Amino acid sequence: MSISKNQLKTITSLSQKKYRQKYKLFIAEGVKVVNELLNSSFKIDTLFATDDFKTDISSDKIIRISDKELQKISNLKTPNKVLGLFMIPDEKPLQKNGLSIALDAINDPGNLGTIIRLCDWFGVTQLLCSRETVDCYNQKVVQASMGSLTRISIKYVDLKMYLIETKLPIFIADMDGENVYKSTLPKEAILVMGNEANGVSDELKTLIKNKISIPRFGETQETESLNVATATAILLSEFKRSY
């Protein structure tokens, strides 16, 4: 068997968000990530796999292809046996309690992927994203999140409206905020992390009083700010360490 022209066209189109939304499909690649998705509640549409990819899923979902064909459709430097098309699940209902992370216009797929993994590690089950944030079904996000994608409820919302309406306390990560090591952090809250270059938007900063920062210990003032994924790691650790 091999890949039809139509299938090739679909696969290629899925690098664009509008086609992912149209077909309600996204791409995941490589044995590890594909197997994690197959073992989750996510539903498979089609697997394109070379003969050495072993799986027990129904054979009508698998199209066996050559290494050359895989090379052709793969977006990885080193294709690894399988490329899967999975269905984008419906968004879960909003959770109104617990600890959530909210992202204000995160651009970099690698950062979003890392933050999804962090949520999974720290038991944060809900991730809110402003509509300007990179799509979580972007393939680079899928690969970087390593299966954690299947365990986190990710919702794209009008972040300003959401934050106005919530009853939970809100904390913004901000360079000029209070020293996080000296702050009292509640168990239930929303932690807002901002864009890589500009931080949290001024609009949200005006709206929200609680601002927290990770103090700089280095002597020079020239040190670049911490990367957003790194800062999220440290702040999540602070929210969770005492509970």
Next chain:
Amino acid sequence: MSISKNQLKTITSLSQKKYRQKYKLFIAEGVKVVNELLNSSFKIDTLFATDDFKTDISSDKIIRISDKELQKISNLKTPNKVLGLFMIPDEKPLQKNGLSIALDAINDPGNLGTIIRLCDWFGVTQLLCSRETVDCYNQKVVQASMGSLTRISIKYVDLKMYLIETKLPIFIADMDGENVYKSTLPKEAILVMGNEANGVSDELKTLIKNKISIPRFGETQETESLNVATATAILLSEFKRSY
């Protein structure tokens, strides 16, 4: 003016560690990173810059080139006005006190770059690397460390011997270690972080008693381990937060 064949050959060769060591030169690119290096104790060898790169360094160090030529020598997706050859400085003498990070065979240049930035942020002035760790003058490390490279003393050592000889307490990041939130962490110590896939080598693990871990709060046991740079961020924060 333009690039001579010999210069082109030198620039190309610097993607390999053996030539960086032979010529004692490394490459940095882009306005921001190059300016940080120019404003540091690092010494410039030659800048290859387009006319719109403004600088006050001596003109005999600058070769003005066209956008096309820059494109040819650049390793960035979007070349940004300048590529500089800088001299690799002599290693500084070992510091025997304070908090140091030691890396056991870190492979990924992006991870090393992020860890260098973290050291800078948290005031860790010495980074020890096992000889199997990726070279810190690898261009991807230089770009990812964003100038922090100039403020951290990085030393490649026989890590096992070093750890046997040091008088400082040593802590190893290990999945099976003691909960870091419940550990007493001294102000002066060496924190050992391990390889991306395998963690710290068994040899070192046998040698060193103190093992610390970041507890997993998520319910499922399937969560991937934390990325090494993310874990370093959290552990450094723990070492520093009470001082």
